[in-house]
Amino acid sequence: xxxxxxxxxxxxxxxxxxxxxxxxxxxxxxxxxxxxxxxxxxxxxxxxxxxxxxxxxxxxxxxxxxxxxxxxxxxxxxxxxxxxxxxxxxxxxxxxxxxxxxxxxxxxxxxxxxxxxxxxxxxxxxxxxxxxxxxxxxxxxxxxxxxxx
Amino acid sequence: xxxxxxxxxxxxxxxxxxxxxxxxxxxxxxxxxxxxxxxxxxxxxxxxxxxxxxxxxxxxxxxxxxxxxxxxxxxxxxxxxxxxxxxxxxxxxxxxxxxxxxxxxxxxxxxxxxxxxxxxxxxxxxxxxxxxxxxxxxxxxxxxxxxxx
Numbered sequence: 001x002x003x004x005x006x007x008x009x010x011x012x013x014x015x016x017x018x019x020x021x022x023x024x025x026x027x028x029x030x031x032x033x034x035x036x037x038x039x040x041x042x043x044x045x046x047x048x049x050x051x052x053x054x055x056x057x058x059x060x061x062x063x064x065x066x067x068x069x070x071x072x073x074x075x076x077x078x079x080x081x082x083x084x085x086x087x088x089x090x091x092x093x094x095x096x097x098x099x100x101x102x103x104x105x106x107x108x109x110x111x112x113x114x115x116x117x118x119x120x121x122x123x124x125x126x127x128x129x130x131x132x133x134x135x136x137x138x139x140x141x142x143x144x145x146x147x148x149x
Numbered sequence: 150x151x152x153x154x155x156x157x158x159x160x161x162x163x164x165x166x167x168x169x170x171x172x173x174x175x176x177x178x179x180x181x182x183x184x185x186x187x188x189x190x191x192x193x194x195x196x197x198x199x200x201x202x203x204x205x206x207x208x209x210x211x212x213x214x215x216x217x218x219x220x221x222x223x224x225x226x227x228x229x230x231x232x233x234x235x236x237x238x239x240x241x242x243x244x245x246x247x248x249x250x251x252x253x254x255x256x257x258x259x260x261x262x263x264x265x266x267x268x269x270x271x272x273x274x275x276x277x278x279x280x281x282x283x284x285x286x287x288x289x290x291x292x293x294x295x296x297x298x
Contacts (some may be wrong), residue, residue, distance in 0.1 A: 031235070032184025036216065039178040039224075059219065066215050067185065070208065075188075086180070086235035 026075045027085030033075075037067045041139075044120070044132055054123045061113075061120030061128070064135065068113035073106070090148040101145065109138030175224040176234030182224075186216045190288075193269070193281055203272045210262075210269030210277070213284065217262035222255070239297040250294065258287030 040060040047057045081093040095102055112134035119127035189209040196206045230242040244251055261283035268276035 028184055029188040032181045032188065035177055035181025035235075036185045036219075039181065040219070056220070059215075063215050063219055066208075066212050070185075070189070070212055071205070086184075 021075075021077065023077055023080050023083045024085055026077045026080055027083050027089045029085070030072060030075045030089075031086045033067050033070060033072060037064050037139075040064050040067075041132075041136070044116075044128065048125070048129055048132065052125050054120075057125075057128060058120045058123070061116045061131075065113045065117035068110045092146050092148055095146045098145075102142075105138065105141045105145065109135070109142065112138045170224075170226065172226055172229050172232045173234055175226045175229055176232050176238045178234070179221060179224045179238075180235045182216050182219060182221060186213050186288075189213050189216075190281075190285070193265075193277065197274070197278055197281065201274050203269075206274075206277060207269045207272070210265045210280075214262045214266035217259045241295050241297055244295045247294075251291075254287065254290045254294065258284070258291065261287045 040063045043060040044057050044064075047053050076091075076095065078096065080089060081091045081095060083089055112131060116128065116131035116135050119131045189212045192209040193206050193213075196202050225240075225244065227245065229238060230240045230244060232238055261280060265277065265280035265284050268280045
């Protein structure tokens, strides 16, 4: 029994290898990574609006930067503007025909997330606030262009 | 219009503050974080079974460790053995009555994930293989005890 469960756990992980990744897994991993980032953005927002928790903000900002730099591009397989991960994707097909714009938005978002990580590690709440705003603008830029309402 | 969208983006982040977190958001963030970890476990598995990519393994292992240390305990709000995030939770109610066992499993998992991070940073594929196995065992230990089939 233990071996069977272990095999199933490992089979689940196999989905992570992009060479054999199913479109629905790619969409699910995208949605998961954005969900993980949203949770961590929420922690920083709470700190900026309430009692500032330096350690929590630093951890959350690092989690966002690590997510932003995790190679999500590999999850945008051709054709995955259609399909269901955790839920039906809202990705617009323009994502695939406007790769230059996608790259521009993605690079700006990653730069903002890295800046947020750096500011949070230093404990400078004012710098965190600025970088947090820029990171949120990066989310929004992509939503506006490439996510259906 | 831009202001409205920005407000909505920020409203979404507000869910990250646990004081006001809705049970369905807590469940969704749990499922998201596990999904992010599963994707990264898959990358390491692919490297161990194929051509070893030191940089990708190091990034993936760090992402797993950061996720493991992200304070997921806060997402296990009382009563969230019932409810729907991305999908209906499979958490068993025993999770809340066996907190000592939960803590033991969680600490072992986090230790394995930190060891994986360290091994991957050093580029020692044999050590990565051992730590990857231990991390997978940590996933499985919790699934066996506290996740419905």
